[in-house]
């Protein structure tokens with residue numbers, strides 16, 4: 313037998329390689345601190361876990377879920393978008409439950425891309441934007457991103473002939489991995505660009521709840537005309553410490569939601585209804601857990617930014633997200649620096665180059681590790697650099 317040819321063009325998923333290195337070192341008895349993965353270390357808030365414990369006992373939940381998500385979940389998701397961003401959303405035609413936002417992002421390629429088409433992805437970004445394109449025998453054009461322009465993906469730099477063959481434009485702010493945020497005018501320009509080139513605009517808004525210093529990240533759907541061209545993807549993973557639960561949702565353009573729904577009902581059968589019930593409690597219940605999560609990451613952000621600068625590593629102070637995007641020392645590539653930090657300090661950071669061609673020269677540090685281990689990691693990096 314032979315796997316499909318497009319699998320040859322997929323580089324191993326960045327985090328799978330990093331996990332393998334970590335496991336090998338740990339098996340050898342080495343105390344490795346991983347700052348590599350954006351996976352909250354704190355538990356899911358108790359009221360959400362309690363709702364799940366109840367929901368799992370209800371026999372009705374043991375049967376196949378609704379493909380698009382339960383009506384109650386879609387209503388709760390739409391109501392949350394209305395409350396949080398002031399955008400009215402129709403729960404039945406403009407809302408779709410996802411088995412985690414990664415699933416929805418990956419399947420949008422199946423819904424919108426033909427073999428040979430182009431997908432416009434940020435030159436530094438979530439690997440699924442381009443990986444999903446490769447799996448559909450499509451091509452990725454990486455939009456340039458630079459520190460000087462605030463890491464805003466430059467769709468204006470896409471050559472006209474590529475734009476002509478493109479089907480999807482992916483953006484995501486607050487941004488993983490750079491921690492950058494986008495001003496409303498940027499969203500407006502992306503909407504205009506998508507309209508002009510007849511593209512589906514996808515805004516991956518996984519970090520909208522995690523803002524610092526009073527900043528509350530907006531939704532793209534707040535902008536005029538967004539629904540004509542865009543879907544926005546939300547996730548409960550980072551905001552409610554629910555990465556393991558696999559629950560998120562897509563909202564926006566009804567035609568796009570319908571197309572994604574068609575792909576999904578041919579490939580999956582929806583998320584476990586009990587998980588959807590717990591997610592309803594997360595979205596509709598007391599939101600003080602969000603303030604706690606923001607306070608925790610803001611404190612860690614300040615610890616890490618301070619410690620990195622003290623050892624001579626440059627980084628910006630992010631207004632949102634759970635990442636610090638730090639420049640590697642002069643003369644080293646991101647992969648060389650990450651390798652050096654791993655072998656000499658037993659600390660794992662992710663090389664920026666793993667997020668696409670625009671990430672060279674940087675590493676990403678995730679704040680999802682307890683404070684004492686974060687500081688220990690920076691101390692070890694400092695020792696390894698002298």
Ligand SMILES: *Cc1c(COP(=O)(O)O)cnc(C)c1O
Nearest residue numbers: 412413414438488518547549560
């Ligand atoms: C974590 C993350 C996701 C995935 O979230 P899930 O809902 O857990 O699949 C999507 N996009 C970005 C940019 C992320 O960092």
